Amino acid sequence: MAVGLGDLPVLHPVSGFELGIASAGIKKTGRRDVVVMRCAEGSTVAGVYTQNAFCAAPVLLCKQRMQSQPRYLVTNTGNANAATGELGLQTANAVCQKLAELVGCPVEQVLPFSTGVIGEPLPVDKINAALPDAVAHLAEDNWALAGEGIMTTDTLPKGASTQFEYEGVTITVTGISKGAGMIRPNMATMLGYIATDAAVSQDILQNILHDAANKSFNRITIDGDTSTNDSCVLIATGKAAVAPIMEPQGELYDALRKAINQVAMQLAQAIVRDGEGATKFVTIEVQGGAHQQECLDVAYAVAHSPLVKTAVFASDPNWGRIVAAIGYAGLSDLQTEQVNVYLDDVCIVANGGRAASYTEEQGAAVMAQDEILIRIELERGGCKETIWTTDLSHEYVRINAEYRS
Amino acid sequence: MAVGLGDLPVLHPVSGFELGIASAGIKKTGRRDVVVMRCAEGSTVAGVYTQNAFCAAPVLLCKQRMQSQPRYLVTNTGNANAATGELGLQTANAVCQKLAELVGCPVEQVLPFSTGVIGEPLPVDKINAALPDAVAHLAEDNWALAGEGIMTTDTLPKGASTQFEYEGVTITVTGISKGAGMIRPNMATMLGYIATDAAVSQDILQNILHDAANKSFNRITIDGDTSTNDSCVLIATGKAAVAPIMEPQGELYDALRKAINQVAMQLAQAIVRDGEGATKFVTIEVQGGAHQQECLDVAYAVAHSPLVKTAVFASDPNWGRIVAAIGYAGLSDLQTEQVNVYLDDVCIVANGGRAASYTEEQGAAVMAQDEILIRIELERGGCKETIWTTDLSHEYVRINAEYRS
Structure with missing residues (x-):
């Protein structure tokens, strides 16, 4: 896969x-x-x-x-x-x-x-x-x-x-x-x-x-x-x-x-x-952080969220799970109304809420791809980090429940 | 479930x-x-x-x-x-x-x-x-x-x-x-x-x-x-x-x-x-921490590890995944040779390695239960914390991949 x-x-x-x-x-x-x-x-x-x-x-x-x-x-x-x-x-x-x-x-x-x-x-x-x-x-x-x-x-x-x-x-x-x-x-x-x-x-x-x-x-x-x-x-x-x-x-x-x-x-x-059970290759880019670490904190919170990962597996643009993960990444004084989120070039969240221009079809089209870019703008500074991850699929569970047997 | x-x-x-x-x-x-x-x-x-x-x-x-x-x-x-x-x-x-x-x-x-x-x-x-x-x-x-x-x-x-x-x-x-x-x-x-x-x-x-x-x-x-x-x-x-x-x-x-x-x-x-897709109820008890936070850090590292969770789902006493999670919980100067791990009353890890008395059958018997206690002794102090979690099953992925549809 x-x-x-x-x-x-x-x-x-x-x-x-x-x-x-x-x-x-x-x-x-x-x-x-x-x-x-x-x-x-x-x-x-x-x-x-x-x-x-x-x-x-x-x-x-x-x-x-x-x-x-x-x-x-x-x-x-x-x-x-x-x-x-x-x-x-x-x-x-x-x-x-x-x-x-x-x-x-x-x-x-x-x-x-x-x-x-x-x-x-x-x-x-x-x-x-x-x-x-x-x-x-x-x-x-x-x-x-x-x-x-x-x-x-x-x-x-x-x-x-x-x-x-x-x-x-x-x-x-x-x-x-x-x-x-x-x-x-x-x-x-x-x-x-x-x-x-x-x-x-x-x-x-x-x-x-x-x-x-x-x-x-x-x-x-x-x-x-x-x-x-x-x-x-x-x-x-x-x-x-x-x-x-x-x-x-x-x-x-x-x-x-x-x-x-x-x-x-x-x-x-x-x-x-080649991640276990991977059906998607996901790039997470966090821009506008005050320092590198907070960019990484946000990127990993999103990358590790089982809810984001299962939504990606399902090709479901359930962007609420992305903002929830950003929200619990532990950034002090995060001004949520400054946060923008993009799936590839599609703006899904603008100023902390659903973008006015966004349609579910746009999000679904990006999510249907094998390779997806989730780009997050924090607007707190000039730092940027990029990480790569996968989705969470049935196959991941199967592989890891059966490994050793 | x-x-x-x-x-x-x-x-x-x-x-x-x-x-x-x-x-x-x-x-x-x-x-x-x-x-x-x-x-x-x-x-x-x-x-x-x-x-x-x-x-x-x-x-x-x-x-x-x-x-x-x-x-x-x-x-x-x-x-x-x-x-x-x-x-x-x-x-x-x-x-x-x-x-x-x-x-x-x-x-x-x-x-x-x-x-x-x-x-x-x-x-x-x-x-x-x-x-x-x-x-x-x-x-x-x-x-x-x-x-x-x-x-x-x-x-x-x-x-x-x-x-x-x-x-x-x-x-x-x-x-x-x-x-x-x-x-x-x-x-x-x-x-x-x-x-x-x-x-x-x-x-x-x-x-x-x-x-x-x-x-x-x-x-x-x-x-x-x-x-x-x-x-x-x-x-x-x-x-x-x-x-x-x-x-x-x-x-x-x-x-x-x-x-x-x-x-x-x-x-x-x-x-x-009633956790999504839960087939097991897991209690994680961390004893002997120097302070509460490090007990919680270890407990959550184990509780959140998808590898531990899938092993629990599979009733597989793959205890190596538990010690790996303890190892990356971020405790400074963790002396791994002081760590003991128990599944219910079965000692699986003593002094950082597989317990001499441990047999795979003992571990498998505990893991087969619906309710499992993972007890970790750090031997760094007198603090203790207990948290509760579930396994990670096929059903979890199904529920969260299909939610909204």
Whole structure:
């Protein structure tokens, strides 16, 4: 039921970054569910992680190892290794240890990632048994297979790729992501891997990723549930024949940042388009806020309202539910008579009440579309924020009532 | 699909408080949808109202008129008269004006209440045409009919009643409520009317209602949507032959407060039991918080998580979703290894991880019940809060996708 999400686009290989996929049979026999990634020597690696206090064991290990010049990433789907306590840390590390032995590197240079059911013990033996096969298949052109390998309730793999020229050299940025439920900002149930062959110092790479995530992965929500496992990493292999980026400025820096932002945005929006049970892709734009936070508060109140979401599912321009959500977003001294609301270009609420020009037919026509823009004007200041979300359908309930069974 | 909610209990008449019901045909011809209530001269009236910034026109009028010694309450269902701007105020007042003329009192002594669809103009003519009939039928024993008259998506009317003796005199507290969706604290899409024949000064009555609402109506959530119209009023007619309560102390004060709290709690829980699509009644108890607010933050994070709600619907003890919700509730420095979670008496999470003694069968047995207690121990302090909520079912989506059509 993904909205406007088709086959994977061409995913250009990134020189110095290889991916290998294997089947450990964690939830289903034969399903490719383990992905190993290798970064060329000298790569820099940045990461952003969930802010959930119950962050999973692999997230804890990743955070510890970001300064150890990571060389390998190992991901399993089917089990999140979250809320698993001390045993979780041991099992996550056992997988890293096995991979480290296979490839001959210190365990500190292996980053683990897990996604799937929370609270069940990680099946270490199954995963470890699959690692040699994954390592044997490491190759730069395996992005599409890896995109499938990290899926959980996703219905389609998600990837994005772009290239640009700098001083006659082609620079590539390619990424994959997964996530369809337990999605809300501060990283979703979401794994994202983006690699470039540019060379970037670690601190600048971290800043670029932080900014890119704030404009993309941290602006999407499906059900408002912040996952325990969200992780997004950005790798710069330095294999392209251009000078390394050591300062946050210059033509190459600007072009790379733009390319990474673009890939991150496409990956994040793909997650929403494939949201659990999604039948609509909804953009919520809040303008005229006094500051960023109040724009986000309004946008998320609307995005998380089950009543708005079910109305969108029903293609019902029940705009009263939108204004009700704006009203409880917690803005101090909101002057409701200054609020305007648009569905695409149709003004449905003007000065806090139903717009005189509005007809139900106009609203119904917009709501019937697969992609809908809800634009809210607060007229309190000059700030603006945009987030992306989905509707709430029968299928969402079915998926999440039946998951695990 | 109401959970554990049967026929109305006996609703004892309250001397000095009459109710009259009529049919205005607002949404359905023949449906009784207009209720007039009359408070005996000398009654005191207290009210608590929605905190939604887009609060409806009738709420604005009610708030203005609380100090005008209200004598009449007029309620319509089928139309919320919310987000209707200046016209909304005019139409709400036009209904009050008509009633004032009929009964011969100043318009300031009439409080209007509306519930139903947001954003559509109030059908004043229909309502006004029904008022004479409602007034003609005013009687003290009409509580049950009035309970039906205020319903929207409710499947059952909701009422509660209790009596106690003081110095040989029987004191009565009786109430009705409505609400099934757009329900979350700070008053839900909820109307509540409670009356007693005790005599209580207005300021003390207001405090009693405020406290009672905070323990009942402000501790329930169905979908997290705070409505534009929530209103709860408490009327003291003073017709019982006991001395008036002028101080917040004494045996009568204590007994009355207890009775009002009990009625408010039953009315609030009835709303949850009849929550849209509800198949389960869930109590969430958070203990060991450093302060009340963090207990509430955790309780509401769990109560609002669509993933927890769908798991409850599926009778699936997918406790990982509960800990994930605790983890994103925003508590600073949450030590996850101190967190314990129980389903009824079954310990599912001990010290932040799956309890050693826990078996899936134990969890499944509790989840299969209609009524479930989720108890969370934070071990950060001595505070405790309890809220009540429902699951998220196919039926919830169906009701809210089809409402209006």
